[in-house]
Amino acid sequence: MGGHDEIDIQKHVRIYITVFVSLMVLTLVTVAVSTLHLPVHQALMVALLIATIKGSLVACYFMHLISEKKLIYWVMALTVAFFVVLLLVPVFTVHDRIHN
Amino acid sequence: MSAMEIPYTVHERPDTGLTSGKIGIWLFLASEVMLFGALFATYILLRVGAVTWPHGREYLNIRLATINTIVLITSSVTMVMAWASLKRDQFGRYRLYMGLTVLCGLGFLFIKYLEYSHKFETGLYPKTNTFLAIYFTMTALHGLHVLGGMVVNSYFWGPGAKLWQTDKEHFTNRVENAGLFWHFVDLVWIFLFPVLYLL
Amino acid sequence: MGSTDMTNGRTVHAAEHGHDAHHEELGFWRTYVFSTDHKTIGIQYAITGMVFLLFGFCLMMLMRWQLAFPGRAIPLIGRLLGDARAPGGTMLPTFYNELGAMHGTIMVFMGIVPLAVGGFGNFVLPLQIGAPDMSFPRINMASYWFFFLGGVTMFSSFFVTGGAAQSGWTSYTPLADIATTGQTIWILGMVLLITSSLLGAINFITTTIQLRAKGLTFFRFPFFVWSQFVTAFLLLLAFPPLEAAAVLQLMDRVAGTSFFLPSGLVVSGQALQVSGGGNPLLWQHLFWFLAHPEVYVLILPAMGIVAEIIANNTRKPLWGYRSMVYSLIFLGFMSFIVWAHHMFMTGMGTRMASFFQTTTMIISIPSVVILTSLIISLWGGSIRFNTAMLFALAFLPMFGIGGLTGLPLGLNVTDIPLHDTYYVIGHFHYVVAPGTIFALFAGVYYWYPKATGRAMSETLGKWHFWPSLVCMNGVFLPMLFLGLAGVSRRLADGGATYQFAQGALHYNKASSFAAWGLAVAQIPFIVNFFWSLKHGAKTEPNHWHATTLEWAAAPSPPGHGNFKEPPVVTRGPYEYSVPGAATDFTPQNATGSAA
Numbered sequence: 058m059g060g061h062d063e064i065d066i067q068k069h070v071r072i073y074i075t076v077f078v079s080l081m082v083l084t085l086v087t088v089a090v091s092t093l094h095l096p097v098h099q100a101l102m103v104a105l106l107i108a109t110i111k112g113s114l115v116a117c118y119f120m121h122l123i124s125e126k127k128l129i130y131w132v133m134a135l136t137v138a139f140f141v142v143l144l145l146v147p148v149f150t151v152h153d154r155i156h157n
Numbered sequence: 158m159s160a161m162e163i164p165y166t167v168h169e170r171p172d173t174g175l176t177s178g179k180i181g182i183w184l185f186l187a188s189e190v191m192l193f194g195a196l197f198a199t200y201i202l203l204r205v206g207a208v209t210w211p212h213g214r215e216y217l218n219i220r221l222a223t224i225n226t227i228v229l230i231t232s233s234v235t236m237v238m239a240w241a242s243l244k245r246d247q248f249g250r251y252r253l254y255m256g257l258t259v260l261c262g263l264g265f266l267f268i269k270y271l272e273y274s275h276k277f278e279t280g281l282y283p284k285t286n287t288f289l290a291i292y293f294t295m296t297a298l299h300g301l302h303v304l305g306g307m308v309v310n311s312y313f314w315g316p317g318a319k320l321w322q323t324d325k326e327h328f329t330n331r332v333e334n335a336g337l338f339w340h341f342v343d344l345v346w347i348f349l350f351p352v353l354y355l356l
Numbered sequence: 357m358g359s360t361d362m363t364n365g366r367t368v369h370a371a372e373h374g375h376d377a378h379h380e381e382l383g384f385w386r387t388y389v390f391s392t393d394h395k396t397i398g399i400q401y402a403i404t405g406m407v408f409l410l411f412g413f414c415l416m417m418l419m420r421w422q423l424a425f426p427g428r429a430i431p432l433i434g435r436l437l438g439d440a441r442a443p444g445g446t447m448l449p450t451f452y453n454e455l456g457a458m459h460g461t462i463m464v465f466m467g468i469v470p471l472a473v474g475g476f477g478n479f480v481l482p483l484q485i486g487a488p489d490m491s492f493p494r495i496n497m498a499s500y501w502f503f504f505l506g507g508v509t510m511f512s513s514f515f516v517t518g519g520a521a522q523s524g525w526t527s528y529t530p531l532a533d534i535a536t537t538g539q540t541i542w543i544l545g546m547v548l549l550i551t552s553s554l555l556g557a558i559n560f561i562t563t564t565i566q567l568r569a570k571g572l573t574f575f576r577f578p579f580f581v582w583s584q585f586v587t588a589f590l591l592l593l594a595f596p597p598l599e600a601a602a603v604l605q606l607m608d609r610v611a612g613t614s615f616f617l618p619s620g621l622v623v624s625g626q627a628l629q630v631s632g633g634g635n636p637l638l639w640q641h642l643f644w645f646l647a648h649p650e651v652y653v654l655i656l657p658a659m660g661i662v663a664e665i666i667a668n669n670t671r672k673p674l675w676g677y678r679s680m681v682y683s684l685i686f687l688g689f690m691s692f693i694v695w696a697h698h699m700f701m702t703g704m705g706t707r708m709a710s711f712f713q714t715t716t717m718i719i720s721i722p723s724v725v726i727l728t729s730l731i732i733s734l735w736g737g738s739i740r741f742n743t744a745m746l747f748a749l750a751f752l753p754m755f756g757i758g759g760l761t762g763l764p765l766g767l768n769v770t771d772i773p774l775h776d777t778y779y780v781i782g783h784f785h786y787v788v789a790p791g792t793i794f795a796l797f798a799g800v801y802y803w804y805p806k807a808t809g810r811a812m813s814e815t816l817g818k819w820h821f822w823p824s825l826v827c828m829n830g831v832f833l834p835m836l837f838l839g840l841a842g843v844s845r846r847l848a849d850g851g852a853t854y855q856f857a858q859g860a861l862h863y864n865k866a867s868s869f870a871a872w873g874l875a876v877a878q879i880p881f882i883v884n885f886f887w888s889l890k891h892g893a894k895t896e897p898n899h900w901h902a903t904t905l906e907w908a909a910a911p912s913p914p915g916h917g918n919f920k921e922p923p924v925v926t927r928g929p930y931e932y933s934v935p936g937a938a939t940d941f942t943p944q945n946a947t948g949s950a951a
Contacts, residue, residue, distance in 0.1 A: 165491075188558075191596035194597065208633075290631070
């Protein structure tokens, strides 16, 4: 059953509940922040920051990535790197034109 | 062909410490990251190039979507609890949690149905403007993934649970892999929700 | 059971070697059609892929008539095409565009990748790593059928009103958004084909990691295994954005969205009734994000095949194996960050253009390392000039030319006059046609004895090789000159109406005659392929006296489960001519020290 054989499932369950509560709180925080009507750039930064934290909690604890084998971790890290490239490079080509 | 025992399907390979199913599902998730990545890139490029871009609240129901976010996060914790129950040999608990997971999924889709039908009633379609185009496309693709996940989870709640009688370890691993997919679906929504609704 | 047949189900070949005595007899359909055995699936992929390659080649031969003799009726078959495509036998420009778009699509997605990855990858990889099959045999079967369905879908698009897709294999928007129905079918076909590749990629990666034999560490892999492994990652991570883009284009075409339609677009004098606000360049980014790694998908398996054949037929280890592997990995990584060198002419600013130019120049380094290592591997070898080796050797200079001609395209200043000219077509065809396809031919001649237990005729092989080599150069070398003269690609008359092109038009005729000659040169191959099934010389299991497991440890053809018992690997993949050994090759699973 993998690396969880020796680990106390009870301890894991406590972590799951903690993560669940954190996710709820962060959800309410992100909605609350949106009511502040921050300027777009700030709103974007805050929203992405909170989403990244929430996403990391899901990935690390619900998906067990934090205790997963290195192989899986590095494949996903590589994927995220390409994900970021795909997200940012096209808009850089447009911005580059605008500012040139 | 039939009856060939492929190694490391149920048990981990000693040197990698992984089952083939786990590697397979993570690889699939990697491809899904790139799929949704393309759509997020689309959102960025369209928004940056737009003369004006509406705030989410102008078209979308933030309250319903917040409820949906809570529903999906709940379904994620019930999913992982379902797997944990199997690890603790508590099949009854497993069925309870997995059932809750499926119900939450249904709830999510129902709320989405409410959102969509309201839009269509007020004459808002994907073709109306690029904001709605990307909103509908991203949430619909996500919704299809929710549906797919629900079908798989329902199978493991229902007929697929027979495997627990003959091979507990195999069944537990399969539920874990289904869980990985389900958590991913939650993860995508965690980013979709603020991007589409709150910015 | 236990047999693998070459004709996709129509004839049965008795080959009961390595038979698992305990498995039950499956019916005809489960054995030959809906098989989960990687060898059968590999052969299905290979045959289907070769049929599509032939079909795509035929489409091009029609185009070559129009390019050599613009406006003249096509002999014999012109009338059969019907008035919608070729009234009076003379090809309409719209039909020329269909042929062009579908030739590219079919060759890349339905021909080469299925043969190189689906065919060779499926058949050889599990054998070379000592595995009984793939990790997910049923997903493997599903991946073939998705491919088959995608191929049928694509083929069917020729028969709808308005014809097949005709906006280039690149389907640039906004043209593709407003094109005829065939484009929608193209999109649906692509979704099926992409699904096939994704399923296959997951299988290949998992299998390579999990099912390799005991003792087979990563740096003992044959180079072919590494090439398929890296290719699988390219497919896995690069295809999904195109799948997303295809969905978006489908939405534009069917749901009235404007993902790729800019505001104020006017078509045939009328403003398009859409919301606008879209970006045509978005399509190009998403398309090329896939399509650049895709060209490495086209070349990496070929390099893998050539490496195996060179090591085997020089009776020497590959020179620089480790550098070659590191180059493969580096190449795979870099391939994700060069894509906009296909977009230098889209108005990018100099900063991003320089970024892509730089990454493009850097990516040429690992290719050169691999090519140079293969060339140096020949030095001091006892070379056996069988047909497989001839094709593998020819790959080297042909790929060299292809790669070198890519350099001025990767530098954005020299790309300005060359972009979208015949020079580009010449460049990429050199890499893919006398490059990859030659490597694939080499692979067929090399692994045919493993799949069938018989060797192909060497005489017919030579008749296939030499005219093909000459004709390939005859087709594509003139294109380089045509492009340098400034003639654009995708012109239905080959540039005949342009004043400046008049002095270069004879190149079109030269390419066309060479192309028809190339067609004739394939006849010995087709004859050889089928004739040898029944009449080829029967071979021993390790026909080539090779070191790798598919030859050294499995029968020809291998039975269900491949190996009598799982092989144990004790050494690297290319222990040829080991000093002091009894024979000039020491298999990977040889026991004991060199005797």
